[in-house]
Amino acid sequence: MPDILNKTPLPPQKIDPEADLKYSDTSPKAVSRRRFFLLAGWWAFWATLLSSTWASLRFFFPNVLFEPPPQVRVGFPEDYEVGVVSTKWQQKYRVWVVRTKEGFYALSAICTHLGCTPVWLMAESKFKCPCHGSGFKMTGINYEGPAPRPLERVAISLADDGQIMVDRSKTFRYEKGEWERPEAFLKV
Structure with a gap:
């Protein structure tokens, strides 16, 4: 008889359920598929939560x-x-205050074409819009470029303490004859 039948059986091998979660012996940086998806799931959970x-x-x-x-x-x-033309308030309040011999008026520093902020060119004595080239005289009347109408004036008055008060919530349009209203011009 062959000796194969007389050998004692080998003890059963222990199956380690955590074996897949451990690093392999061949490469210390290798991660099993199960470990990878577990980590990816936790990352996705925390990213969504945060x-x-x-x-x-x-x-x-x-x-x-x-x-x-x-x-x-x-x-x-x-x-x-x-x-x-005073450009002191152009950036902060978007208005220019202009003094003439007769008094004061305040122009809105918003171009009537697309709402850009024109700049005052003192040497040329005009307002020039840098966006599309509209030009306005010192009075606010448009004379060049695509702007469809003159600049708007804003209400101007004298406050109780003697200072000039500008009210940007009230605007006056030239083409409607509103520049002739008393609130659009401050006589001195």
């Missing part, structure tokens, strides 16, 4: 556009020279 928490918290802090008040004091009449 992004939804961030979006929920961001809801309580909306983007706010801070605009200056419509009525502003722009100084005393003595602060302005006759025949000079």
Whole structure:
């Protein structure tokens, strides 16, 4: 008889359920497929949780556009020279204050073509829109470029303390004859 039948059987091998989760002996950096998907699942879970928490918290802090008040004091009449356009308030309030021999008027610093902010060119004595080339005289009348109408005037008055008050919430259009209204011009 052959000796194969007389041999004692080998003990059963232990099956380690965690064997797939351990690193292999051949490469210390190798990760099993099961471990990879487990890690990917946790990453996806935490990314989703954090992004939804961030979006929920961001809801309580909306983007706010801070605009200056419509009525502003722009100084005393003595602060302005006759025949000079004051660009002091162009950036902050988007208005120009102009003093003439008769008094004051305030022009809106918004181009009537597409809403860009024109610049005052003192050497050429005109307002020039950098977007599409519209040109306006010192009075605000358009004479070149695509702007369909003159610049708008804003309400101007004298406050109780003697300062000039500009109210940007009230605008006056030349083509409607509104520049003739008393609020569109401050006589001195």
